[in-house]
């Protein structure tokens with residue numbers, strides 16, 4: 314087979330995971346990443362990186378289960394390897410607490426994390442405003458380390474990288490056989506998908522080395538995630554809010570809510586305030602279509618709209634892209650005249 318030229322747009326956790334999977338699984342592809350921003354300046358870089366996905370309403374649960382299972386297995390193999398510290402991937406244990414018992418107390422991902430159980434009455438006494446809780450161990454993947462590690466792995470597999478903002482997919486058509494769109498929130502403009510919207514997330518990074526366990530409130534916006542260099546305190550979940558500036562009122566609210574759960578945080582030094590825009594979408598988009606060139610068709614595969622769970626589903630959705638590219642290349646030989 315002739316070399317297949319692939320462009321992957323985006324260098325966040327989705328673009329890099331997809332590019333690595335393609336370069337390693339399909340040796341007849343020459344893969345190039347085109348991205349406007351790279352680590353440490355992507356949304357992925359500031360994410361807490363906890364593996365605990367939300368559920369997409371219209372995607373079969375079996376497909377979501379596979380995405381999570383594959384991501385968990387991939388990251389677990391890194392946890393168990395000497396690469397773990399460089400890649401910033403490790404196990405993290407803690408509590409998920411709720412004011413009321415959630416409608417689905419056992420979402421699909423609870424089958425894969427370790428030691429998932431209901432908290433005891435004794436444990437819950439620490440959280441007097443909450444009536445139900447779950448304890449488990451999951452994986453935490455810190456993208457400020459993981460993305461540079463993936464980039465190295467990508468280059469080792471022969472991948473190339475170019476800093477470029479893509480404004481029109483048509484301009485790529487003469488140069489590539491396959492285009493993979495991993496532009497996250499950028500898809501709103503790049504492919505005109507109005508179903509993609511920002512979900513603004515502000516967090517604080519604090520110095521609190523004494524904290525070892527995560528605490529997440531089922532309200533979805535209050536969390537404490539101990540990490541390698543800092544503890545992440547969250548957060549906000551503001552839909553359709555494009556502001557990238559820090560909001561001091563949000564910072565105060567975050568500190569107040571987190572200190573209620575963990576009073577020792579009142580003594581923690583704030584190292585940084587950070588804002589990222591989650592690529593919100595009702596359902597994650599992992600689909601393919603064909604773009605019309607002059608006398609042939611170019612394959613376009615999408616992988617965007619991961620909302621608040623891009624890290625949790627990154628490897629699994631990237632493997633789906635590999636499957637779609639492989640299947641499409643078998644169905645339609647490249648540059649075949651129409």
Ligand SMILES: Cc1cc2nc3c(=O)[nH]c(=O)nc-3n(C[C@H](O)[C@H](O)[C@H](O)COP(=O)(O)OP(=O)(O)OC[C@H]3O[C@@H](n4cnc5c(N)ncnc54)[C@H](O)[C@@H]3O)c2cc1C
Pocket residue numbers: 322323324325326327328347348349350351355356357358359360361362363364365477478479480495496497498499500503513514515516547548588589590591592617618619620621622623624625626
């Ligand atoms: C505060 C916060 C906490 C989070 N915590 C977690 C968590 O604990 N666990 C979890 O699983 N998820 C978490 N998330 C969600 C996670 O960060 C996102 O789902 C994930 O980062 C999306 O990855 P992405 O690669 O699609 O997007 P991004 O990281 O935004 O990357 C997009 C890439 O596309 C490029 N791009 C866009 N448009 C163009 C263009 N036109 N031309 C060229 N390049 C372009 C960008 O430059 C960038 O390289 C959190 C998010 C936030 C904001």
Ligand SMILES: O=C([O-])CC(=O)C(=O)O
Pocket residue numbers: 361363365514529533534536547548591620621622
């Ligand atoms: O919700 C969480 O626990 C962390 C997260 O994914 C986010 O803020 O998007």
